[in-house]
Amino acid sequence: MASHLVAKLVRLPVLAQFASLPGREAAATIRRFSSEVPPEKISRYPVPYKKDLPYDIVALMEEVESKGGFLPNVFKVLSHRPAEFRAFFAYYNELMNKETGRLTKADREMIVVATSNHNKCLYCVISHGALHRIYSKNPTLSDQVIVNYEAAELGPRELAMLDFAMAVCRCDTITEQHFKSLEKVGFDREDAWDIAAIAAFFAMSNRLAHLTDMRPNLEFYNMGRMPRDKSKDKTEGKGK
Known part of the structure; x- marks a missing residue:
């Protein structure tokens, strides 16, 4: 299957799952608190450089990071095997992002x-x-x-x-x-x-x-623990 077709199958649905990540501002706040912590090794296998990855996988990673403010480490770790990466997220989307059935x-x-x-x-x-x-x-x-x-x-x-x-x-x-x-x-x-x-x-x-030995992103630990300040969102919206 051509890579652009794979991108259509894999890329868009996964964003429904990760679009709820905290966003750039919240992620930046978390990173400020942890900025003095040495970079954590997230896998015992090599994590490829973006320049060495297929275009459709890079596009997916960049879109997820843009929407959520950070890139979950599972994307980086599984990119070690691009074909399996695509298969993993295709099935993941079918299970976790479907709108049918009685499971929320x-x-x-x-x-x-x-x-x-x-x-x-x-x-x-x-x-x-x-x-x-x-x-x-x-x-x-x-x-x-x-x-x-x-x-x-x-x-x-x-x-x-x-x-x-x-x-x-x-x-x-x-x-x-x-x-x-x-x-x-x-x-x-x-x-x-x-x-x-x-x-x-x-x-x-x-x-x-x-x-x-996949390690969770530090950003995950604080997500969803404090109510979102909706008044701040309205103030920011007026300023745009």
Whole structure:
């Protein structure tokens, strides 16, 4: 497939996921606090220079960085293998940015947080915990899920969803009872596939993060923890 076609398949949808990153001003603030910290090694594998990468991958990286104010390290690390990079983000988009089914974006991020925590994946727990805070507008729930989702402030729907995701994550034998538990709270079998596919995909992602020793961006740690100052946005808008 020609690179420009790949770009159309991969480039635009991924921005829906990362457009909620804090923006240049917030990212710059975070960087000011950490400016004296030595640059962190983000992978045990070489991270390619942009000049050595295919055009469509560079274009995607630049657009994500422009929209979010920083480039998540997963893009840099996986660019070590461009063909796999494209395949990874194509499937990622299908799972995490789709508009069909009964899972919200916050639901999807919660599944990633819970299963990645079970798999001991620092990168995915931190980065998707940040995205959950943004989509849910709840600054504490993802932290509760990380510690113990069964004791978190979740309703029956979210508990059933995570129970099913964790059964897939642990490779439990899936039975009809699992599907019935989901159906009781309003999910159907297509939703079950989505929940399972997210758990399965991120099991793979977690293990790639282990392999590469992928490190989370410092920006992720503070994202979504403080309410956005809307009055400041209005003031800035008037000044333009």
